[in-house]
Amino acid sequence: MGAVQVSGHSKSEVAQRFCGAWRYVGTTVDGKPRPGRGANPKGLIHYDPSGYMSVQVAPDRERKKAGNTPTPEEAQAALVEYTAYFGTYTIDEKAGTVTHHRQGSVQPGDAPEVVRCYEFAGDRLILRPPGTTHEIVWERIK
C-alpha cells in the first residue's frame, strides 16, 4: 500500500518535514479565499514525531455566550467553521498524501479519516483534499 507508519526511528525525509507546528495561513477554493471564516482566521496544525497530530482553525468572529453554558443556538454558532480534531497520521509518499486518523473531533458526524495531498513550498505546507481545487496553506512556526 505504500503507507508509512510515522513512528519508529527510521523516519524518512518527508516524514521529518511534517514534524513540528504550522500556523494557518488560509484556505483558497479555485484560487479565491474560502468564505465563511472572516478576515483573519487563526489556526495551528501539529505533527508529532510520535505519529500524533492535532489541528485547529478558528474563524475570525466574536463568540459570545450570555450565561455560564452556551445555549443550543450559541453552541451551533460556535461550531460553524471551527475545525478541531486530533489523532494519528500516516504518510503515503508514493501517493503524496497524508492521512489524519481522527480520534476526536468537535464536529459531530466527521468521518474518521481525512486524506490530503501534500506539497512543501519553502516554509509552507499546502494540503489539498484530493479531487478538489481547495488549498489549505500552513506556514512553519519559528
Add this chain to the structure above:
Amino acid sequence: MRSIGALVLPAVLLVTSLGADPASAQSPPQAEVAKKFFGAWRYVGTWIDGKPRAGRGANPKGMIYYDPSGAMAAQIAPDRHVKMVGPEPTPEEAKAALADYVAYFGTYTIDERAGTVTHHRQGNVQPGDRPDLVRSYEFVGDRMILRPVGSKQEVVWERFK
C-alpha cells in the same frame, strides 16, 4: 500581571520584565523548565478531590502540545457519540457536541517562580471563555500535572513516546 517576575517565552527565551523587577533576568534554569514542556502529551484524565471528573465518559481522549516557539494547543474529546440527523448540526446537537469538549490554542508563558504556565488563547471553540488560563504545573516522571490555581482539580498528561 505586575507580580509576575519571570515570564518566559520558551525557546526564544524572551523574558518580559513587566515591572522593574531585577529578578526577572534570563537564566538557564528557566530554559530547563521550558524544555520540560516541549512536545506532545496524551490526556490521562482529570481528578477533582481525588475523584474522576464527571461528564466526559469512560475513556476521554486528548492531547496538549507545547512548541519551542511558544505556541501551544490543547484538545480533549469526551467519550461519547454525538449523533447528527442532517448534514449540519442542529442547535441541540451542537450543544451536545460542545459540552465538555476542550479545544483551544495560542501561546504560552511560564512563570517559574510561581510554578505556573499561562495559556494565552487565540482561538477557542468554547464561546465566551476568557483568553488567559493559568495552571500550576508539576512534572512527575513521564507525567505533567496541571492544576487550576486554588482548586482541587488535577489535569494529568503523559508524554507521547
